[in-house]
Amino acid sequence: xxxxxxxxIAIDGVFDYIVPEIYQKSIRVGMSVKVPFRNQKMYGLVIRxxxxxxxxxxxxxxxxxxxxxxxxxxxxxxxQWIAAFYQCSFGKVLKPALNKNxxxxxxxxxxxxxxxxxxxxxxxxxxxxxxxxxLSDYALKKKVKTGEIExxxxxxxxxxxxxxxxxxxxxxxxxQEQQNAVDKITGTTEFKPFLLFGITGSGKTHIYIEVAKKVxxxxxxxxxxxxxxxxTPQTIARFERALKTxxxxxxxxxxxxxRRDAIESIMLGERKLLIGVRSAILAPMDNVGLIVVxxxxxxxxxxxxxxxxxxxxxxxxxxxxxxxxxIILGSATPSFESFYNCQIGKYERIxxxxxHIGAKLPEVKIVNMLKTANNGKxxxxxxxxxxxxxxxxxxxxxxxxxxxxxxxxxxxxxDGCGQVKFCPRCSVGLVYHRNGDILRCHVCGHSENPNYxxxxxxxxxxxxxxxxxxxxxxELKLLFAEAKxxxxxxxxxxSKNGHSKIIEDFAEKKYNILLGTxxxxxxxxxxxxxxxxVLQADIGFSAPDFRAGERMFQLLAQVAGRAxxxxxxxxxxxQTFSPEEPSIKFAQKHDYTGYFNATIDSRKxxxxxxxxxxxxxxxxxxxxxxxxxxxxxxxxxxHQNAKNIKxxxxxxxxxxxxxxxxxxxxxxxxxxxxxxxxxxxVLRKTLPQKNKNATVSYKIDVDPTNLW
Numbered sequence: 001x002x003x004x005x006x007x008x009i010a011i012d013g014v015f016d017y018i019v020p021e022i023y024q025k026s027i028r029v030g031m032s033v034k035v036p037f038r039n040q041k042m043y044g045l046v047i048r049x050x051x052x053x054x055x056x057x058x059x060x061x062x063x064x065x066x067x068x069x070x071x072x073x074x075x076x077x078x079x080q081w082i083a084a085f086y087q088c089s090f091g092k093v094l095k096p097a098l099n100k101n102x103x104x105x106x107x108x109x110x111x112x113x114x115x116x117x118x119x120x121x122x123x124x125x126x127x128x129x130x131x132x133x134x135l136s137d138y139a140l141k142k143k144v145k146t147g148e149i150e151x152x153x154x155x156x157x158x159x160x161x162x163x164x165x166x167x168x169x170x171x172x173x174x175x176q177e178q179q180n181a182v183d184k185i186t187g188t189t190e191f192k193p194f195l196l197f198g199i200t201g202s203g204k205t206h207i208y209i210e211v212a213k214k215v216x217x218x219x220x221x222x223x224x225x226x227x228x229x230x231x232t233p234q235t236i237a238r239f240e241r242a243l244k245t246x247x248x249x250x251x252x253x254x255x256x257x258x259r260r261d262a263i264e265s266i267m268l269g270e271r272k273l274l275i276g277v278r279s280a281i282l283a284p285m286d287n288v289g290l291i292v293v294x295x296x297x298x299x300x301x302x303x304x305x306x307x308x309x310x311x312x313x314x315x316x317x318x319x320x321x322x323x324x325x326x327i328i329l330g331s332a333t334p335s336f337e338s339f340y341n342c343q344i345g346k347y348e349r350i351x352x353x354x355x356h357i358g359a360k361l362p363e364v365k366i367v368n369m370l371k372t373a374n375n376g377k378x379x380x381x382x383x384x385x386x387x388x389x390x391x392x393x394x395x396x397x398x399x400x401x402x403x404x405x406x407x408x409x410x411x412x413x414x415d416g417c418g419q420v421k422f423c424p425r426c427s428v429g430l431v432y433h434r435n436g437d438i439l440r441c442h443v444c445g446h447s448e449n450p451n452y453x454x455x456x457x458x459x460x461x462x463x464x465x466x467x468x469x470x471x472x473x474x475e476l477k478l479l480f481a482e483a484k485x486x487x488x489x490x491x492x493x494x495s496k497n498g499h500s501k502i503i504e505d506f507a508e509k510k511y512n513i514l515l516g517t518x519x520x521x522x523x524x525x526x527x528x529x530x531x532x533x534v535l536q537a538d539i540g541f542s543a544p545d546f547r548a549g550e551r552m553f554q555l556l557a558q559v560a561g562r563a564x565x566x567x568x569x570x571x572x573x574x575q576t577f578s579p580e581e582p583s584i585k586f587a588q589k590h591d592y593t594g595y596f597n598a599t600i601d602s603r604k605x606x607x608x609x610x611x612x613x614x615x616x617x618x619x620x621x622x623x624x625x626x627x628x629x630x631x632x633x634x635x636x637x638x639h640q641n642a643k644n645i646k647x648x649x650x651x652x653x654x655x656x657x658x659x660x661x662x663x664x665x666x667x668x669x670x671x672x673x674x675x676x677x678x679x680x681x682v683l684r685k686t687l688p689q690k691n692k693n694a695t696v697s698y699k700i701d702v703d704p705t706n707l708w
Contacts, residue, residue, distance in 0.1 A: 001018075001019040001024050001027075001049060001050075001051065002016050002017065002018060002019060002049070002050050002051070002052065002053045002058070003016070003017050003018075003019050003027065003033070003046045003048070003049055003050075003061060004016060004046070004047050004048040004049075004050070005017055005033065005035060005044035005045065005046055005047070006044055006045055006047055006090045006091055006094065007037065007042055007043075007044045007045075007091050007094070008043070008044075008045075008091055008092075008094035008095045014047065014048075014090075015037070015044070016053040016055045016058055017033075017035050017058060017059055017060060017061050018058050018059065018060045018061065019049070019060075019061055020060050020061060023061060023064055026064065027046065027049065027061075027064060028046070028049075029046055029047060029048060029049060029073050029076060030045070030046065030073060030074075030075045030076060030284060031045070031046045031064060032044070032045055032046075032064075033045075033046055033061045033062075033063065033064050034061070034062045034063045034064075035059065035060075035061050035062060036059050036062065041062070045076075045079075045094055047076045048076075074322045074323055075284050077322055078318065078319055078322050079093045079094065079282075081318055081322075082282075082308050082310055082315060083308065084677065084681075085673070085677060085702060086307070086308045086309050086310050086700075086702050087615075087677070087680050087681065087684055087700040087702060088307040088308045088309070088700075089307075092306070092307040092308055093282075093307075093308050095306075096279045096282050096308075107155050107260075107261070107264070108155065108156055108157075108158055108257060108261070109153045109154065109155055109156070110125070110153075110154060110156050111125075111126065111151050111152070111153055111154075112124060112125065112151075112152055112154050113125075113126070113129040113140075113144075113149050113150070113151055113152075114149065114150045114152065115129075115133075115148075115149055116147060116148050116149065116150065123152065123154065126140070129149065157261040157262075157264075157265055158255065158257045158258045158260075158261045159249075159258065159261075172206050172209065172210070172242065174203075174206060174207075174210065175203070175354065177202075177352055177353070177354060178203055178206055178207055178210075178352070181196065181207050181350045181352065182207055182210045182211055184348075184350060185207075185211050185326060185328065185350070186211055186214050186326075188326075188348075191320070191321055191324065192346075192347065192348050193317050193320070193327045193328075193329060193341075193346075193347045193348070194326070194327065194328045194329065194347065194348050194349075194350055195296075195329045195330075195331075195334055195338050195339070195341075195342050195347045195348070195349045195350070196328050196329065196330040196331075196350050196352065197331065197332075197334060197339075197342075197349050197350065197351050197352070197592075198330070198332060198351070198352030198353075199332050199352065199353065199354075199355065199361060199561070199590065200332045200355075200361070200557070200558065200560070200561020200562075201355040201361075201525075201561060201564075202332070202352035202353075202354060202355055203352070203355075204294070204330045204352065205235075205238060205294075207328075207330075207352075208224065208239075208292045208294070208328065208330070209238070209239060209242045209243065211290060211292075211326070211328065212224075212239070212243060212273070212290055212292075213242075213243060215289040215290040215326070216243060216245065216272060216273070218289060219287070220272070220287050220288065220289025220290070220325075221266070221269075221272040221273070221274070221285050221286065221287050221288045221289060221290075222272065222273050222274070222288070222289065222290045222291075222292075223274045223275075223276075223280060223281065223283075223285065223288055223290070223291045223292070223316075224239065224273070224274070224275045224276075224292045224294065225276065225277070225278065225280060225281060225291070225292065225293045225294065225301070225312055225313075225316060226275070226276070226277060226294050226295070227277065227278075227294070227295045227298035227300040227301055228277070228298075228300060228499075228519060229251045229252065229253055229277060229499055233499065233500040233503060233504075234503060234524065234525065235275055235294075236249060236275050239273060239275060240273075243273065245271075245272070245273055246271055246273070247271060247273035247274060247275050248262040248263075248265050248266045248271045248273070248274045248275075248283075249262055249274075249275055249276055250262055250263075250274065250275075250276030250277070250279060250280040250283060251276050251277045251279075251280075252277065252279070253499075262274075262283075263283060263284070266283060266284075266285045267284055267285070267286070269286065269287075277300070277312075278300065278301050278302075278303060278310075278312035279312075280312075281312045281315050281316050281319060282315075287323075288319070288320075288323045288325045289323075289325050289326065290325055290326045290327070290328070291316045291319065291320045291325055291326070291327045291328075292327075292328045292330065293312070293313045293316050293327070293328070293329045293330065294330050294331075295330065295331055295558075296313050296329035296330060296331045296334060296335065296338060297331045297333055297334050297335040297338070297554055299551070299705045299706075301313045302703075302704075302705040304701065304704075304705070304706065305699075307699075309699075309700075309701045309702065309704075311703055311705075313329065313335075313338075314703065329347070332557060332558065332561060332592065333553065333554040333557045333558060333592050334592070335550075336547075336550055336596065336600065336603065336609070336610055337609055337610040339596055340600070340610040341610070360564065360569055360570075361561075361564070361570075361590050362532070362560060362561075362563040362564040362569070362570030362571055362572050363569070363570070363571050363572070364560055364571075364572040364573075364574060364587065364588040364589075364590070365384065365571070365572070365573050365574070365588075366574050366576060366579050366584065366588055367382045367384050367385065367573060367574065367575045367576070368576065368577075368579045369382065369536075369575050369576060369577050370577055380467055380471070380472055380475050380535065381472075381475060381476075381479065381533075381535070382573075382575055384573060385533045385573045385575065386479060388531055388533075388571060388573060389479075389480060389483075389513070389531065389533070390480065392512075392530050392531045393480060393482070393483055393512055395530070397528060397529070397530035397531065398506070398509065398511075398512055398513070398514070398526060398528045398529045398530065398531075399512065399513045399514070399529065399530070399531045399532070399533065400513075400514045400515075400516070400520050400526075400529055400531070400532045400533070400559070400562050400563070401472070401476075401513060401514070401515045401516075401532075401533045401535060402516060402517075402520055402532065402533065402534050402535065402559045403468070403469050403472055403515070403516075403517065403534075403535040403536060403539075404517055404518055404536075404539045404555070405467075405468045405469060405517070405536070405539060412429075412430065412432060412439065412450060412452075412462050412463070413462065413463060414454040414456060414457060414459070414462050414463075415462070415463050416454065416457050416459045417454060417456050417457040417459075419454055419455070419456035419457065421439065421450075421451075421455075421462070423441035423443065423444065423446050424446065425441070425444050425446055425657070425658070425659050425660050426441055426443045426444050426446070426655065426657055426658045426659065427655055427656045427657040427658075428441060428442070428443050428655055430446075430448070431468060432450060432468075433468075433470065433491070434470045434471075434474075435470065435491060437449070437450065438450070443655060443658055444658060444659045450462075469487060469489050469515060469516075469517060470487075470491075472515060472535060473485055473487050473515055476513060476515065480512075480513070483512040483513055484510065484511040484512050484513070485511065485512070485513045485515060486502060486505060486506055486510075486511040486513065486514050486515065487515050487516065488502050488514060488515070488516035488517070488519050488520055489516060489517045489519070490517070493519070499519070502514075503524065506526060507526055509528060514526075514529075518555065520559065520562065524562060525562075526562065529562055529563055529564075529570070530563060530564060530569075530570055530571065531563060531570070531571050531572075531573070532559055532560055532562050532563040532570070532571075532572045532573075533572075533573045533575070534556060534559060534560075534572070534573070534574040534575060534576075535575055536575060536576070536577075537552070537556060537574050537575065537576040537578075537584055538576055538577050538578050538581075545706065545707050545708065546603065546606065546608045546707070547705070549581070549582065549583045549599060550583070550599070552581070552583040552584075553582075553583035553586060553587050553592075553595050556574060556583065556584065556587035557587050557590065557592065559572075560572040560574075560587065560590070574587070574588070582595060582598055582599060583595065586598070607646075607669060609703075612669045612670065612671060613669070613670050613671070613672060613673050613675075613676045613703070614667055614668065614669050614670075614676075614703065614704065615667070615668045615676055615680055615700060615701060615702045615703070615704070616665060616666070616667055616668075616700075616701040616704040616707060617634060617650075617665065617666050617667075617668065617698055617699070617700055617701075618653070618663060618664070618665050618698065618699045618701065619631045619634065619650065619663070619664045619665070619666075619696065619697070619698045620658075620661050620662070620663050620696070620697055620698070620699075621661060621662055621691075621695055621696030621697070622660070622661055622662075622695045622696070623662070623695060623696075624662045626691075626695060626696055627661075627662045627663075627664055627696050628650070628662075628664060630691055630696040630698070631649075631650035631664040631666065631698075632650065633687075634650070634666070634683065634687065634698060635647055635649070635650055635666055637683060637686070637687055638668065638679060638683060641679075641682055641683075641686070642678070642679035642682065642683075643675070643679075644670060644671060644675045645668055645669060645670045645675065645676065645679050646668070646669040646670075647666055647667070647668055647669075648666060648667040648668075648669070649664070649665055649666030649667060650664045650665065650666040651664065651665065651666070652664060652665075653665045653708050654708040665707070665708055667707060668680070676702070677702070680700055680702070683700075684700065
């Protein structure tokens, strides 16, 4: 018997190995196996078993990593689809799911001690047994030797950690609207994605849980995707307590050992509930009956680098189709693509128009910041927002404030000549961070100490301009000395359980104000929050992207939905310099459908998704002229060899220089995915992705979320 094996490395190709007789009855397609590869041992994935091979002098498979139950041929088809659709090698698809750092990790064993003839048959750790029986190390060893205590080595799973928040007393009573949704989803036999279109606070999670109960009761498995690591602890706690089962968890903050144990637990069928961020959709889980993509519109589901550059939402739909599973896409602000797919009948839409337990949508007020300047100076917090913060503090209510900008100030600017301090490696300004008194590039990570003497004019007139989240934190502490302020951004959540700690502390009312970036806008549920303030709603409008307005509407509507989720009337205050922007005006009315109808025709006129399919080709090189020439070479090739496509560019990327390399981009438009993928496939197989001297390369991104 022979096995065809692929590896989680950047090598195209399939390799044959001999299957030793000892494994011939247990090996199966979809299994990970350890084999000699070049000068090392490596794990690969079996994609085919056969009776003969044309290759001589083959090596043998050394070991099988798992003995998973069920048939896994579907996983091979799934990975093959990802490689073909997102234009990358099969081995690169395996990297997130079968990373060798994970599969090389050994299982964890601990020693448990059992007291002979004990009626409870409880296993105790070394510390516990010594405390229980008041034993020294020597006395414990003696009792083990005499047989009074039995020492057993037992395998344990390393856990990624869950929220300590208690949801056990929160019994779910479905409204009629929610029950109708559950009945519709569970009662449908044909495959069709469901878009659960429910306003913020409408109880979409309750519906996920009830459908999951039925799927688990049928002996099938469930995958729940969330867009942010920050949502994982709350989601784990809710689902585990409601479903009374342990779940496997996958996200980027896990150790290799934790990820290894999570994958093994689902491959062996020991855990049938998987919760995680985008890479969880690639996990080799058998017999999946339900996939949920919560906040399906979120751009975090898109992998940009490294390959595969997949969208977990769209990938989840294909996986559900291959496994004949139900799939629910949930959002109060769906992507235009998903909403349009409902209109043309590809998806089925289920509307939830009421908040759970009768709570009302919060009132939204717009503050025009052009009218709030104090002696010509822009203010961070308007009088209206300040008064309402104080009112909430007096009522012992909590506040969430949102600013989508890290750091202390935006830039260091010379007051004399206007020179901005730029990153020496990228064409972006450096951002000042108070913690560490440092300037940092948010593109490449370069950092340096601030210099207040201008390099251009020589004067010591350099000053901070604009404000970031750290400056807002200082302002809040000055204005509300009695308030306890908690900041949630990339700088405060860097530790492994940083997200969980912040969420738990705020939920337990240890803090009055939660100040955060996009993390606070997504799915968090705090019953005591009465006020939400958006400090600068204009950030993002100027992005050269046709989705800029859509993203801004989604962000504003989502963060507004954090207010008034219990029985209190909530209030949202949006500070903006652009009060007439459609995304702001429709967000004020909580009117997604109105915003969609008002803006979708412009998409059609200019020819962008959902009406056409697009891909981005990004060209990066060490020399500007060489990079530009290579870009034109790609464009010429596509013009000559591809039909029914439209090419925009190549042009300079909006961030032209990154880490001393120059970037050009072009967009490829096509009426359908087949035409688009055929053109890209010909390009990739004909024109190497690096030039002869490896000084210029290009990347393909199908369905990009960031165009430039």
